[in-house]
Amino acid sequence: MSGKTKQLAIRIAEAFFEKESVTAPDVSVSPILGKGFVNEVWIAETSGRRIVIRMNTEDSCASDIYLKEKWCMEQARLAGIPGPEVLELGRCGEIPYMIQSFENGVNGLDHSADPALLWSVIGEYAARLHRIPVKGYGENLSDPERGTFFSPPHPGSDGSWNDYLRYNIQSLNDGDRLLELGVITRAQSRQARELFESLAGQEWHFGLNHGDLSLKNILVSDVPGTTSPHIVLIDWGSAEVGPVPHVDLMQLMLIQMIEGRPRDEEISAFLKGYGLPVSVLADTKKLFVLRSFDKLRWAIDCSPGDVAQFADIAGRAFAQLR
Helix, strand or coil, X not given: CCHHHHHHHHHHHHHHHHHCCCCCCCCEEEECCCCCCCCEEEEEEECCEEEEEEECCCCCCHHHHHHHHHHHHHHHHHCCCCCCCEEEEEEECCEEEEEEECCCCEEXXXXXXXXXXXXXXHHHHHHHHCCCCCEECECEEEECCCCEEECCCECCECCCHHHHHHHHHHCCCCCCHHHHCCCCCHHHHHHHHHHHHHXXXXXXXXXXXXXXXXXXXXXXXXXXXXXXXXXXXXXXXXXXXXXXXXXXXXXXXXXXXXXXXCCHHHHHHHHHHHCCCCCHHHHHHHHHHHHHHXXXXXXXXXXXXXXXXXXXXXXXXXXXXC
């Protein structure tokens, strides 16, 4: 993080404290490093008051994501899921920023608690958030008052769930780049088409998914006199409306595939905390193939540098069905 963004964080904090009538003779800021890839995150402090400033210096459209995060955190808190309070959204020049309340706790990756215990609580939270009333489908919040989400249309799809399925079914043809890349054979392409057609014939319950449930996105603090820690859920930038509980479970499968964690026993703890049978993973694995194929097609069209990684994930996701 540069000295320029540090000064920007100080300016944002000073302006906020002034509006809050907090005496701020000296504002100190310190970065939170290594826990995120999209935002720069700073802790600002003065006169015993601490806040968290998140800013995105790369994407001037991040304001829309911050608005979505604010809505998700507000709804989550109403559902009994502890999380920070959004104190302000704004821009400093061209840089969008979000100010949140400071929450005590150790990042879940660094806490000494049994990971299975933490995953069990995350499962409880997921069950609550998946019941939050929402409308639509996709990762963009279009109407905060009604909780309506949408997915931007793109060539080949109008952005709806039905068209998402249709696009991926029709893409499994003789000219498919997935054949050229060696992700699947022609026989496997036919199998995938039958699989996706069966998914199109199922009814799915759509709900709000966090999109990145992980130990790095929780803050853990010990509660005196109990063995159950207090856990705060953070970072809603990847939230989306889609099939529940499958979207969040697919993310767990993806991270396990890439990083080796969460382990199988930790996913089992998540399912137990949620109240789900292990059998739910069968449909999730099928949807994981659909999503991994779709992500690979996106990379082929829009991000050639990511094709090799996405092709590997798609091939491994398909292999898990055997």
